[in-house]
Structures are given as C-alpha cells and as structure tokens.
Amino acid sequence: MGHGKHGRKATSKHDGWDVTPADALRVAPGFDLAGFDHASTPGWKHGRKAGEALVARHAAELSELQERLFAEGRSGGARSVLLVLQGMDTAGKGGIVRHVVGLVDPQGVAHRSFGVPTSEEARHHYLWRIRRALPRPGYIGVFDRSHYEDVLVVRVDELVPADVWEKRYDEINRFEERLVEAGTTVVKVALLVSPEEQKKRLLERLDRPDKYWKYNPGDVDSRLRWPAYQEAYQAVLDRTNTEVAPWYAVPADRKWFARLAVSELLLDALRRLDLGWPPADFDVDAERARLLAT
Ligand code: ADP
Numbered sequence: 044m045g046h047g048k049h050g051r052k053a054t055s056k057h058d059g060w061d062v063t064p065a066d067a068l069r070v071a072p073g074f075d076l077a078g079f080d081h082a083s084t085p086g087w088k089h090g091r092k093a094g095e096a097l098v099a100r101h102a103a104e105l106s107e108l109q110e111r112l113f114a115e116g117r118s119g120g121a122r123s124v125l126l127v128l129q130g131m132d133t134a135g136k137g138g139i140v141r142h143v144v145g146l147v148d149p150q151g152v153a154h155r156s157f158g159v160p161t162s163e164e165a166r167h168h169y170l171w172r173i174r175r176a177l178p179r180p181g182y183i184g185v186f187d188r189s190h191y192e193d194v195l196v197v198r199v200d201e202l203v204p205a206d207v208w209e210k211r212y213d214e215i216n217r218f219e220e221r222l223v224e225a226g227t228t229v230v231k232v233a234l235l236v237s238p239e240e241q242k243k244r245l246l247e248r249l250d251r252p253d254k255y256w257k258y259n260p261g262d263v264d265s266r267l268r269w270p271a272y273q274e275a276y277q278a279v280l281d282r283t284n285t286e287v288a289p290w291y292a293v294p295a296d297r298k299w300f301a302r303l304a305v306s307e308l309l310l311d312a313l314r315r316l317d318l319g320w321p322p323a324d325f326d327v328d329a330e331r332a333r334l335l336a337t
Contacts, residue, residue, distance in 0.1 A: 058097060060086045064307035068291040070233075070284045076277045081237035082296040087303065094303040102146045105310050109147040109183060111318035116181015118321035121226035123178040124312055126305075127186045129195070129279075130234030131272060132262045133244035134295045135302075136187050139234070143306040144185050153178045156187035169193040169211070170218055178227065183309075190215055191279055198278075199271045212282040219288040228312045229288040232305055233280065234295040238269050 057063055067086025087094060115122060126144070128136045144152055155176040164172045170190055178184025194215070198208045219229055236244075245262055248254040265272065284290045291308055295301045 058101075058307075059089050059093060060307070061088070062086055063311065064304060065291070065311050068293055068304055068308065070280050070290040070292050074280055074284075074292065076235070076273055076280065079235060079292065079294070081235055081240065081294045083294045084297065084300045085294065087300065091297070091299045094299050098143075098146075098303055098306050101306060101310055105306065105313065106147050108310070108313035108316075108318055109151050111320060112183070112313065112316065113148070113151040113181045114321050115318060116179065118324070120321075121180050122228070122316060123180055123182050123184060123226060124228045124230065124309070124316075125178055125184040125186065125222070126309060127189045127191070127229065127231040128234060128305075129189060129191050129232070129276075130295060131236055131241060132259070132265065133241045134234035134236040135298055136234060138298055139232075139302060139305050140185060140187060142302045143309065144183070146306065147183065151182055152185060153182045154185045154187070157189060157192060169197075170214075173218075177222070180226065184227075190218070191283075194279060195272065195275045196265075198275045199265075199268050212278070215283055216285050216288075219283075219285065223287040228316065230308055230312050231283075231288060231290045232308065233276065233290055233292050234301055235276075235292055236295040238266065240296040241266065 060067060064086060084094075112122065112124065128139055130136055140154060144154065153176070157172065157176075160169075160172065173186075173190045176184070176186070194208050194211050197203055198205075223229055245258070245266075248258040280290050280292070291304070293301050293304045
C-alpha cells in the first residue's frame with residue numbers, strides 16, 4: 044500500500060480507498076441489483092492482504108471510538124449506533140459479527156438476531172420486537188436480520204397480503220427517521236452474495252460435519268425463490284434508501300472484502316460522531332489529594 048503509482052496520494056487521503064468507503068458502497072439512485080458484481084471490491088484495488096492489514100490497523104481506533112461512545116452513554120449522552128445486516132443465507136452476517144464487531148469490547152455491543160417471530164412477537168406489530176431490541180445510549184447495536192425481513196421473506200412467501208407489506212416501506216422510513224432524530228446513527232448493510240457462491244457455501248456445509256449445524260433445508264427453498272428475493276431486495280434498496288438512513292451495498296462473494304467494507308463503514312460512522320471523552324463530574328485535584336492521603 045502506498046507504493047503504487049497512484050497509491051501514495053490515495054492512501055494518505057482515504058487509507059487506500061479510491062474514495063471514502065461510504066461513497067464507494069452507498070446505494071446510488073438507479074442502483075440495479077441485476078447488474079451487481081458480487082465478487083467486486085468497489086473502491087478498493089489493493090487486494091486481500093492489504094485489506095486485511097487495514098482492518099487490523101484500524102482495529103485499535105474502532106475499539107477506542109466504541110469506548111468513547113460507551114463513556115458518553117454512561118455520562119448522559121443519547122447517541123448510539125445501529126448496524127443493520129441484511130443478506131441471504133450464507134452471505135456472511137455471522138462472520139461480520141465475529142470478525143468486525145468482535146474487534147470491539149463485547150460489553151458495549153448489543154447484538155440481536157431476528158428469526159421467525161415467536162408466538163408472542165407475532166401477536167404484536169412487526170416493529171414491536173425491533174423497538175425492544177434497539178441499542179441503548181452508548182451502545183453499538185447489531186441486527187442480524189431486522190425489520191427488513193418484514194418486506195423480504197414476508198413479501199416473497201406472501202405471509203401477509205400485498206396491501207399490508209406495501210405500506211411498510213414508508214412506515215420503516217418514518218421509524219428510522221425518528222430513530223436517527225433520537226440520536227442513533229443507522230448503518231444499513233446489504234450483504235450481497237451471488238447464487239453461485241451461495242451454492243458453494245451451502246455445499247460446503249453438507250461436506251463438513253462441523254458445518255452441518257449451520258445447514259437448514261429451508262435454505263434450498265429460498266434458493267428456488269431467488270428471483271423473487273432479488274425483486275424484494277431491489278424494492279428495499281429503492282424505497283428505503285433515505286438520506287438519514289442510507290443503504291450500503293456490499294459485495295459478499297469475497298469474505299475478506301465484506302469484512303473490510305463493514306469495518307470501514309462502522310469506523311466511518313463512529314468517526315463522524317466526533318466523540319470526545321466525557322469530562323470528570325468530580326474535582327480531579329481534590330480526589331487525587333484525597334486518594335493520596337489514604
Ligand atoms: P439463520 O438462518 O440466519 O441462522 P434463524 O434460523 O434463527 O437464523 O432465522 C432466520 C429465518 O427467520 C430466516 O429464514 C428468515 O427469513 C426468518 N425470518 C426472520 N424474520 C422473519 C419474519 N419477520 N417473518 C418470517 N420469517 C422471518
């Protein structure tokens with residue numbers, strides 16, 4: 044990194060990215076899932092080694108900013124971060140949680156995954172379980188699947204009539220707008236794996252006894268509905284890609300890139316909070332004197 048013909052300037056400006064990771068990955072108007080290259084590495088041309096090195100190099104900063112956020116939350120601050128991970132099975136949501144979110148103190152992370160609603164959840168509005176899982180001030184919330192399932196699997200499997208899910212896009216936008224107003228930075232990541240790569244990853248689960256537990260025969264059924272899922276994802280990216288809570292489209296066929304991308308997006312979100320350390324709410328000198336006297 045930094046030795047190539049174009050490397051030096053780019054490296055100093057955006058840590059090796061052509062443009063900021065947010066600019067490289069942000070879903071732009073007119074985004075077309077059908078033409079998406081799932082193995083591409085938008086904004087990054089230095090390859091895997093350099094990508095992994097950057098994640099490692101940024102880990103300390105990520106961790107410190109998380110601690111500052113946590114400290115702020117302890118001191119009466121209202122801010123938090125919510126990382127929303129959406130993707131088809133095998134897109135690598137779990138790996139992101141392990142390798143990216145795992146870089147920070149687990150104490151400050153509120154991780155929630157959303158499966159088929161429990162009978163209690165099903166008795167409530169679909170946002171009920173989401174609201175209860177939102178990160179408290181100071182926390183980084185991580186949603187492994189989210190309220191978007193209510194316009195993805197629910198739409199594809201026709202779990203509610205079209206006029207019901209149809210209204211949800213606007214409702215989700217309003218919900219997220221209020222969330223952002225209340226102090227939560229929302230980072231929405233669509234982890235986009237190709238059907239070919241998904242097949243490879245599912246086959247691997249069948250080839251390895253240590254992966255059987257991850258295999259779910261239902262995954263094959265969602266593969267059969269791939270085009271319907273594509274359509275549903277496209278609608279999500281078209282209709283809920285707002286200024287306050289934008290979507291990032293992350294190609295997921297190369298795991299190292301997806302991890303690099305998400306760790307950089309998370310770092311960018313934390314940097315933008317411009318986090319300091321909370322001032323002491325006690326007299327530092329008096330406390331030092333008191334302590335020394337013991
Ligand atoms: P994973 O398969 O990601 O390990 P789970 O098996 O716990 O996790 O649950 C994921 C499944 O739950 C997915 O098939 C997903 O489509 C389904 N799911 C999530 N949210 C909903 C929802 N609101 N309605 C119906 N199904 C849902």
